[in-house]
Amino acid sequence: MSNKWVGLLDCNNFFVSCERLFRPELEGKPVLVLSSNDGCVVARSQEVKDIGVPMGVPYFQIKDIIKNEGITAFSSHFALYRDVSRRVFSVMSEELGGIQQYSIDEAFFLLDCHPEEIASHLRKIIAKKVGIPVSIGLSQTRTRAKYANMLAKKAKGIKLLSEQEWSFLAPKIPLAQIWGVGGKMEIKYKNHNLLTAYDLMSADPQQVRTLFGLMGLRLRDELKGVPVSTGVKKSDTQHTILNSRSFKKPTEELAVLADAIAYHLRHAAASMRAKSLETRSIRVFIRPSRHSDFVLQGGSKEIVLTQYTRDTVELSRLAKRALEQVYRPRVPYKQAGVVLGNLRPVGVNQPDLFSLPKDKNSDRLMKVLDNINAGKEGKDLLTVGSRLKQSEWQAKSDNRSPAYTTKWSDILTVKSQ
């Protein structure tokens, strides 16, 4: 272990910052971003946090506050956020070499020396080249760096958390504030009298293993300063691609579900091909509302293929079959989705002894399909699988910002004088 520091760079209020990039007059003003369907709040500017709007609160509950406080609310616009994200990480990679992207707005990295100088340089160059404010936490493991990052947000954007300072803080840090400890685990730890980071660090490892499983043991190591995943390398390809959406209103009809599933399958498969991946398993799930009496009536069905595929037609057939197996009449479903799993990069060819030869025409057909649909985001002109006349399950986004960076027609025009 030659690397002394594990760093975590995190974009501040990322979605809000993305929207502000193209609406600079909103700097210093309260801004929030809603989830798709305009369902609930997923990003808040500092001003909105100060007003007291909580994360994840349903939109309909705060409509009055938004109006009274003069908050600007955006529908989420993922094409924009993904694009800005790509820019941030490409600057980071240029500066540091290897990074490990963790989410749309966070990445880990390793440093041997000069952590503060490098962190400060990173912040400046990202602000200059992309225009997004970021915070950086540095410590000995990813879990500690994550905590350092939280402190950085309250400080001036950078926090170096040394071994000494960690030892001093650990007895005062509630486990709930530690990365990886959610509501359920917090209660479980509490039940065994483990309340702080220090408590878990000093607990008996054998006991931790039996009571809290592998996750508990790893968390204990990370808190003690022993990194669990060896470093920050990894060229890891994605394991799953998921496509799902909640319905405008619940449905009990198989035909409507089939339409939604077919839609999600087309998009998941196209996204998979765009990433040059192929799949060997498909899962279909349908669920009632999380807030209804039917919560437990949902289900999922996975079909494992004998051979990798990228073919929308083949996958559509399987998706339909899986759906018919999980579907139950008289359940008000509120969400449907498709997961493609067991992904691998195309071209890693290990032909299966027992599988049939591949249909050569399939790849060509899919290419034609993808080309026709390319650039028509959300249009879905040429489709495979069921398609209802009126997609009654789809919802809309009312306050979406223009596609400043991903659609020619929405690019800003700069005028002199």
Place this chain on the structure above:
DNA sequence: TCTGGGGTCCTAGGACCC
């Protein structure tokens, strides 16, 4: 009326085998 979507990793329990 209205409560997101896209990921990761782990584990309980059933099927199957000897």
Place this chain on the structure above:
DNA sequence: TCTGGGGTCCTAGGACCC
């Protein structure tokens, strides 16, 4: 009246994250 035990593999679901 009695019903093995242990291993592996797979699936569905849970917990967590942003």
